[in-house]
Amino acid sequence: MKQFYLFSSVLIIISTTLCSGVEFANGDFENGNLSGWRTYFNGVAEGSYQISQDSYQGSYAVHMDITNAGVNNSQGNSALDTWSSPIELYGAKEVLLTFAAKNLSSDSSRLHVKMLEFSAANTNLGATREWFFTPSGNYQQYSCFYSLKNSQASKIVISFRVAGPDSINLAVGSYMLDAVSLDNCERIYNGGFEDGLRFWRWYAVSGAEGSATVSPDAFSGSSAARLQVTAGGGNHGLDREEFKVPVYSGETIILEFAAKKISSGSEQLRVTFSEHNGSNTQDFLGVQGHRYFDVGEEYSKYICSYTAADSDAAALNIIFKSWDDTASTGEFLIDDVRIVTDILPNSGFESDLELWRCYSTAGSTADCSIETADVVEGQKAARFEVTQASNDSDHGLDRFDYMPKVQYGDKILFSFYAKEPVAQQRSLMLSVTEFDSQGNAVENGHEFFSPESSYRQFTYYYDVKGFDTRSVNLCFKIYTEDGIEKADGVFLIDGVNMSFGNGKELSDLNYDGITDQADLRLFVEKWTDREETSLTLALSDVDDSIANQASCSLDGSFDLSGFDGLNIGLAASSSAEGLLVMALKEQDAVLVEYEFNMADFDAAAGLVYADLHNLLLGSREVLVNVDNILFELFPETSSQVYLDVNSIEAVVCECQQIRGDFNLDYRVDLLDLKIIAEHWVK
Structure with a gap:
């Protein structure tokens, strides 16, 4: 196998001193064939992967030639990869992929490189990283440095594809590829000067x-x-x-x-x-x-x-x-x-507030400083203090200036230590916002915590939901104890951590790769939370006494300001077509209106969920005095439709799918427990 590191002829000579090579079969194509590599074409994709003597070094290289790509990856796809022979890393956790490439075509395609983490049993763990390169018409060497995300990863798969100029879709293009090498090494060797000034x-x-x-x-x-x-x-x-x-x-x-x-x-x-x-x-x-x-x-x-x-x-x-x-x-x-290859560098504030942002907008005042006398880990913690707050403004301690890289499907565990040094009975909120490659916010989630006078560790599990997500920002904010209003207050925060657990089972609640007693404990906690954060509205006043009516209403006095959504229980006899419209009113004025297509109604679950958080543009305080809930079902055709409301339950669901709600009915109950039993570790 060819040994090299970086791009200097001097380094080629001493590369084994800098790095320990992770050897894999035929990474340099010097076998004169594609042994150790897999090629595939599916759908309308056409082209070839051929050994060529137009090499960067040695005798051979591979010619990647895609002649037909279709409109998107669902129509056709193709790659050169090591999927059939995942590369053993022998304990390496930080790897450097180097390769040489040149572009033989004049199009605007890119070379798409991807690494995927695998377990010792050759199971795809779901953790990946992607890079895009635009080689010129002459050979150049390129590198990708990768830190493994999953603690169970012991192998890696490397993939090369031709992609479009602004997407990951397969594209027509022609490239030469050679000298593919994988090394376990530090990017700054002798950074501690234990070997004198060597390499400096x-x-x-x-x-x-x-x-x-x-x-x-x-x-x-x-x-x-x-x-x-x-x-x-x-x-x-x-x-x-x-x-x-x-x-x-x-x-x-x-x-x-x-x-x-x-x-x-x-x-x-x-x-x-x-x-x-x-x-x-x-x-x-x-x-x-x-x-x-x-x-x-x-x-x-x-x-x-x-x-x-x-x-x-x-x-x-x-x-x-x-x-x-x-x-x-x-x-x-x-x-x-x-x-630094940490997922969340300076997570313990040992380098003060570097890579963190402390902010407040007009109407709020926030200050962040470093605490050295009262810490959990190391020598420093962050003191986050808000002296003025308003729901019409904003404040936070976040990672906006350096957001960790993630992708769709990642399972993330956030943990941190916090305490409230001055008893004000405030809540500390941790919010997670997903961003695409253009910096647009695409998805989010949050959870409230109640630190006390002594440090405690808190955890928040988050699943990346956006298909286009490339990074996440985590942000701390201070709220009132009930989590409704932004508030003044002060917290000490230390030991913030972010780790990946890209297991495949939905029931693996703590992301450790198996479903066991630890997941059951988390499941029971969510079951209890669910019972404490719901309110069932009495239906004695629902006006649906006339059978098979297309509308009904509930009159009364309802404070829904503290809830995120309504679970609407419908009888199976309700029509499976038409547009269901729900209106929350106060003195005949419509506060919120929700629409649902009955074609999407799951009769077995019997529930429709109305997300109040997403429907409201302002504060939920407008829902303090709801006096009428009106349901109307409008037919899509001239046919008659029927509506029968069985129950209405106001819930706090944190504006995202509840952990432990495996069957997606916005409840954590016996149906979800059955799914845990089905996946229980053997």
Whole structure:
């Protein structure tokens, strides 16, 4: 197997020092055939995958030629992948995929690369990651760095497809592919300087003077880098010029490091990210970004993000400099430099509020700060305080500036520690909002928690629902105890965690891959919650005494402001066609109107659910004095229709499907328990 890392001929020689290769059969096509790879065409898709001698290195490569693609993937699809032979990772949790490719066609297609996680038993765990590349007419090397999501993953499948310019649908196109390699390695080798300054470069030019040496004063381990600039001006830096970090265009990386300042001046520590292409010489693309840090006299961790902007970006050089408006004198210690692969970096606020956003809009006032005296994990926690709140404005502590990557079908477990240091009987809400690739919000969910005077850990399970979802924002907000009004208050938050559990069974409530006693406990909790958060409305006043009427109404006095929806129980004798319209009224004024197509009515379940949260544009307080609920069924044709309402139940359902409601009837009951029994671990 060809061994290489990044794009430098020097690195090719020493690649086995940097990475441990994850070997898989015929990744470089040097067998002269496609053994170890699977190819397929379905539907109207047509084309070929042929071995060619037009190679990047060695003797052979593969020619991917798609000649007919259809309109979308449901009409036709095709790929070159390792599905039949998932690649064993031997314990690796962070892998680097590298390959060489070039485009033989002049169309606007893209090369679609995908990794899928598999268990030891070759079961698809549902966790994936996708990348899109636009190779030129000359071979270039590309890389994809991937951190496994599922703790049960021990194998991986790699897939290559031709996709359209703005979608994942199969497209007509022709590409050469070669030198596919998978490695288990850190993207910044020797970031802790335990191997001295190996793979780092010090430079001082144009009048700058100084040095980079190894110091025993380390944040961790036994060594750190000592950056000392004795003459400013000119240019200087400690960088990765010969050992750049692999990236792809559009990728956001998170850099974390520990540092402390030895000098006493006002200088900052500047980190520069410079973008380079994937050629053998890794040419500078003219694009770079800077981050500035006020480093203290004691070691602390610092964190920042950078997104590769150039379409040809394939590598980043990372440069540390002393800075004070210009390259200045100064002295710093730097240690533990790494690319963070955590799903939720800085989740414990050890790098202060980096990657978090604290905000409030007009009418609200929020302040976020770092707490060091009262923590759960590490040395820091977040203090989230709201001094003014209103339902007409907004506030929050969230991850909007760096949202974790997800996709449709992901099962996510959020957990965090929280306490209320000043007893105000407030609720802490955690909301999750899904965003597509264009930054549009597509789905959401939330849950309320009641922290007390001592830290407790809380959990929230969330299933990604949007087909186009690419990331999620998690946001903390403060509400009144009943969860109805936004409120002032203060909470300490620490140890925020996000983990994936992409199991396949719906009944696997805690996302650990099996259905067992732990899931049953969660199920029973939801059953209890359901009983405590519902209100059955008496039907004594329902005017449906005349059999087979197409309308009926319920008169009374109903406070529905604290509920999210209505479960409407209909008799099986109700017509299976027509448009059902429900109106909530106060003194004949319609407050909410809901429509339902009876063709979608499930007679076996006998329920129609009206989501009040989505129907209302403003506060649910308008539903405090509902005095009439009117139901009308309008026929789609001239035929007669019938309506018979058996029950009306107001429920709190958190505006999303209730966990444990496996049969989707908005209840957690014996029918759902039967499904748990069917999937109970053998």
